[in-house]
Amino acid sequence: MSSVVAIVKSIVGQVIAVSPEGIRRVLIEGDRLFAGEQALTGPEGAVTLELADGRSIDLGRDTQWSADAPDSATNLAEATAQAAPSVAELQQAIAAGADPTQDFEAAAAGPTPAGAGGGAAGGGHSFVVLDATAGVVNPTIGFPTAGIGFSTLSTTQNAGAVDTSAPLRASTLTVTATPTLTEAGGTLVYTATVTQAPLTDLTITLSNGQTIVIAGGQTTGSSSLQIQDHNTPYIDPSQISTTVTGTTGGGGLVLTIDPTPAVTQITDTIDKTAVTLTASDTVAEGGSINYTVSVANAPKTDLVLTLSNGDQVTIKANATSATFTVAAPADDVYKDAGPTTLKVTGIADGQDGQLEALDLSKASATVNVTDTINPTAVTLTASDAVAEGGTIHYTVSVANAPKSDLVLTLSNGDNVTIKANATSATFTVAAPADDVYKDAGPTTLKVTGIADGQDGQLEALDLSKASATVNVTDTINPTAVTLTASDTVAEGGSISYTVSVANAPKSDLVLTLSNGDNVTIKANATSATFTVAAPADDVYKDAGPTTLKVTGIADGQDGQLEALDLSKASATVNVTDTINPTAVTLTASDTVAEGGSISYTVSVANAPKSDLVLTLSNGDNVTIKANATSASFTAAAPADDVYKDAGPTTLSVTGVFNGKDGQLEGLDLTKASATVNVTDTINTTAVTLTASDAVAEGGTIHYTVSVANAPKSDLVLTLSNGDQVTIKANATSASFTAAAPADDVYKDAGPTTLSVTGVSNGKDGQLEGLDLSKASATTAVTDTINKTAVTLTADSSVAEGGTIHYTVSVANAPKSDLVLTLSNGDQVTIKANATS
Template identity: 30%
Template sequence: MNGVIGVIKFVIGQVFIVALDGSQRLLVAGDRVYSGEEVVTGANGAVSITLPDGKTLDLGRDSRWSDVSNASSQSNADVANDVAAIQDAIAQGADPTQVLEATAAGNDDTGEAGDGGGGHFNSTVVLDLTGDVVTAQIGYDTAGLSFTDRASSVLDGVDLSTTLLATATDTTPPSVTIVINSDGTVSFVFTKPIVGFDPSDITVTNGVVTNLVQDPNDPNRWTATLTPAANFEGEVRVSIPDGSYTDTAGIPGSGGSEAITVDTLPPVASIVIDNVTSDNVINATESGQTIAVTGQVGNEVNAGDAVTVTVGAETYQTTVNTDGKTWSVNVPGSVLAANGDVSATVTTRDTAGNVTTANTSHTYGVDTVAPVASISVDNVTSDNVINATESGQTIAMTGQVGNEVNAGDAVTVKVGT
């Protein structure tokens, strides 16, 4: 292949190389341009090319550029002579549009190299800024002079027949914005095209980032998946350090950082049920009353959390009291008497929306059958007769109890009516 005439520094939009055989290839930064190939920017493209002498050539949209190293030296010499003739005529005060031949003075037609009259060329001149200030002198009207001989518009191997776009060098460092979404997707949005960005440039605290890909519709945007550490609650931070990537001109980029708070663990909850009565037994009397079933909650249960109490087939709803520790619900004694256990659940939710339900159960006794009792009274005196002397004394009345009577049971003695 012919020699290298330039190296692509950076590309904006789509820019193509057209080879001698008519084939095309899409240019990217770092590609080489070889002798005989033509760079075509198209309607929306622009490109910066580093030439062999170290200078930079910038092409704007709708531009074409190539070397014409195979153009004849005679053709170049002819054009040089034409130019010299025009300059000399102007120096002598003559109007070049009147005294020179059409091939030298030009006309309104344009053509390519080899179209005949090899003195036609139309070139855009590259100016080096010197800082000098000059006043333009009015000369001759050269409207209609058109020179488009590509072979004659070659300067040091650079085709000047194209439109050259002089641009200021962009020295602004690229930067990045990191966005972490609630679904775990992370976006890295850069301010300009960058190179050298890969997973090794990403630092994650309390997690990992995987599946880093470039957005096919936006080359300045990359996405990845963030996975927090297992059983972790707290801050997860994603960072890119300064200088971990560059723009296409090699300018180091500034870093960025973003964090989210992770809370995926459910809260801890507990609940207990107190004895249903003082002796934890429902008797005949209590079976006809309303019994307050009570209990306690703990851990991360809060005031107002829902408590559900179930006795047999019946369900009762209440909430944790304002103290955040206790609860109570009224249950008919008849329902308790018809069963022997009670269950309760409490449901609590943390600020992240994680839900926990704790449950417990409690057994109790039921005794609604009256006990069997008996009592007898002993003789009031030894002879069971109160005499005159005994009538003036205090007499101890005694007796016995039996069956299911217990010590401490109340005994009432009545004498007379």
């Protein structure tokens, strides 16, 4: 009997209907609420219900509503006549000892619409969307009840639906779910399994309103649920637990439901919360630095962060920042200004404010600490006196020990180092060197500064007392004199000398030389340069060494030097020959016939001191006698031949034979060459052309062209038919083909002749001339018989006594008139070049 108490008219979000048995279903528009069912809107739902009397009721968020069924099956308006007892009344009855499972009328099961929903047939659906809130709704009725302990399947069998003789089988129903999903959401799959397959479809209703259908004859079925994205930066894992609340269908089974819930764990996805640390840009040393640490998401509980200096800072629950101070470095004499950096390093003892993770990439702040300058006093002490050339012992001291090595610069260009954590250093400096001057007196050394920033991290130095003076005593020493010159000089040139003294004179120093000259080194200079002429230049080999020495001081002009050491005041220079070449010329007669003799004369501009033997470009030698300036000789002209080789022939002097240079320094051969024009004689080369004796018209004629002398380069001959043929360099013949006259229907048999007509474009193979008298070949061309078709046509009909018109045609036009005889004794003529 139907007990409909309300119909869903509109719905927002998700609204659940819970039956007295605890079965939950998700309501949609058009669904019906039955007597005894509770409507739960939840935190985000709302619903409008139409009651039996036509009134509408609106239920907002977090609302529960239920109504009892009417006493009899009436229409919806009649069903509202009896109001359902309130929850308070039901609780009072239970408190008075009433047993709701025995004392009250059983709730009507109601019809089962399609899809196991509460709406009309066809109003169900396969998929619903749930929010994973981890909330739990307990269908508490206020009195303990027992679960269903027996099969709820109807034993009524429709005719023809099930074999009534088939026994009922025991089967266990188990429901499992996707074990794990992240809070980012996804698809949750429920799977129902029975140990025995039902005979008809088995529909399972879950506590979340979801249904699973196991088809008849199958043992499993599944249903999918789309879980929304609830990702947050907080630590909030949860689970979705679902149980079986009821089944329908599944004929042929006695079903036992496994009470184990199907549980899906909703795991956290790690979303980092950005942490930033900021501070003021600068602070004076000894001051305080103000920091602010901020988080992008407020923690749910106090968040305690650890800092790189060992401290901790707390951001209170529901706050996004905290401020704190840190002392800047103290003021002292050391360089400690510069940036100081503080970082957030992590979370203290798990006090994470329930945030999943932190992004510390920007949790760092750098503050520039400015310095104050406190100078450290430096002092320098030394022994009172030292002999020149001795060693002076110094001690440098500082009022504050440096933290790292302190490197000081001295006025003499040296450095001295005071080690880290020390307050002094000792060092030695050479006293002024022993010299030739009267220069005894005090020497002073000072600390001038810091070397390359190696300040030991001291802020500054006070150098007002960083100076020490020592008295240096004197000794007497001679001054070395050296004479140097270039190693070599060309004859006829100038030799450059440099005279040097180890110590500059205080006044002009005048030195005497071994060649009788003097040279002066000016006051305060250490050297002087001068030149001396080298031996004169000539064309003969006469190179050798020349030596010059410093011999003493001129007229007591010693430049106030104590003495001179002249042991190294000598210089030797090697005088090299300068090559002055002697011009060589070669002359000859202007022309000579090939095969004749050429007369040459070779001449030199300077007579050699001994025989001068010259080599020639033809491999011969020629000799100019000592003290002579020329010599004559002959050479053969090129021999006579058939090739083009007339023209100039050149002979050159190439050099000196086996060092027989007549003691001349060198030869100028630029004009030692003579060219003679050799005239040629023309010797012709015979050319012959041969071919096959006969060829059929339309065939190919094979020719061979031959020369009596092989050309030196490719010889290209022209033919009378306009073609060319090439005889390769160093070959004496070449073969080629030419097409015979074409095959046709005319009588044209007879000889065909081909001739060599000349040379193509000067490509004569360097032959002087060609004899073409036999360079012709004749071949007989034989005819082939090719018939010409003749056709005769006439009018198709003619009246007797009329005239018949005939046309005679030939396939090829005759070259002269063609006269044909007819069967009637007449003749007909086809004119030359006509075809009919």
